[in-house]
Amino acid sequence: xxxxxxxxxxxxxxxxxxxxxxxxxxxxxxxxxxxxxxxxxxxxxxxxxxxxxxxxxxxxxxxxxxxxxxxxxxxxxxxxxxxxxxxxxxxxxxxxxxxxxxxxxxxxxxxxxxxxxxxxxxxxxxxxxxxxxxxxxxxxxxxxxxxxxxxxxxxxxxxxxxxxxxxxxxxxxxxxxxxxxxxxxxxxxxxxxxxxxxxxxxxxxxxxxxxxxxxxxxxxxxxxxxxxxxxxxxxxxxxxxxxxxxxxxxxxxxxxxxxxxxxxxxxx
Numbered sequence: 001x002x003x004x005x006x007x008x009x010x011x012x013x014x015x016x017x018x019x020x021x022x023x024x025x026x027x028x029x030x031x032x033x034x035x036x037x038x039x040x041x042x043x044x045x046x047x048x049x050x051x052x053x054x055x056x057x058x059x060x061x062x063x064x065x066x067x068x069x070x071x072x073x074x075x076x077x078x079x080x081x082x083x084x085x086x087x088x089x090x091x092x093x094x095x096x097x098x099x100x101x102x103x104x105x106x107x108x109x110x111x112x113x114x115x116x117x118x119x120x121x122x123x124x125x126x127x128x129x130x131x132x133x134x135x136x137x138x139x140x141x142x143x144x145x146x147x148x149x150x151x152x153x154x155x156x157x158x159x160x161x162x163x164x165x166x167x168x169x170x171x172x173x174x175x176x177x178x179x180x181x182x183x184x185x186x187x188x189x190x191x192x193x194x195x196x197x198x199x200x201x202x203x204x205x206x207x208x209x210x211x212x213x214x215x216x217x218x219x220x221x222x223x224x225x226x227x228x229x230x231x232x233x234x235x236x237x238x239x240x241x242x243x244x245x246x247x248x249x250x251x252x253x254x255x256x257x258x259x260x261x262x263x264x265x266x267x268x
Contacts, residue, residue, distance in 0.1 A: 005259030103129030105258030123216030197232025
């Protein structure tokens with residue numbers, strides 16, 4: 001029997017069985033369409049031993065409480081029960097927040113001796129996970145109210161001034177009407193780098209970070225902003241050492257690798 005890891009972000013879903021190439025498809029945002037996708041995609045693997053599923057949502061008692069980057073019909077749903085109705089899974093179904101699961105991939109492949117490390121996702125939203133040798137803790141860093149732009153922009157969560165409202169792809173599009181991947185304005189990306197560096201300043205002081213790793217679609221534009229973020233942090237950080245800041249070598253597969261690791265650890 002096979003163990004399967006799935007990482008679903010707001011934009012893309014990745015599936016991996018540990019043997020074949022990672023399958024990457026558009027995320028089905030509606031609950032019914034997502035369940036249909038799982039049933040159709042995973043049918044060939046049945047019976048499945050263990051399934052680990054990462055979602056951009058918050059959970060309580062196995063039910064979705066908040067999922068701002070998915071459709072409203074997810075809220076309140078018992079996902080495990082629904083999956084068992086459409087798939088033959090003999091063992092556990094592990095459902096976790098997406099940033100936590102990506103952290104397991106980092107813990108296995110990129111932590112080294114740089115403990116603690118903060119994984120930051122710069123994509124449709126902004127997420128994070130604090131990774132140490134002993135644990136992975138998902139953090140809602142995107143909803144820290146830092147007002148980096150100084151404009152108190154409205155976030156998808158309903159708060160004003162969230163990091164996500166200023167640094168996410170959704171926030172950029174709402175503010176400028178242009179998607180991040182299409183922006184070539186050097187001045188914009190320089191300012192973005194400074195705002196990101198200010199965010200790094202806060203989290204570095206808070207957690208005494210040794211390393212910050214970045215994943216997510218906006219990282220495709222990293223040559224335009226990452227060095228400015230490093231310069232801003234180096235110029236402003238005083239009390240604690242400056243962490244290493246780089247793109248994750250796992251890239252956007254960190255989540256699906258972490259999900260597969262979670263599934264296989266439960267199976268063993």
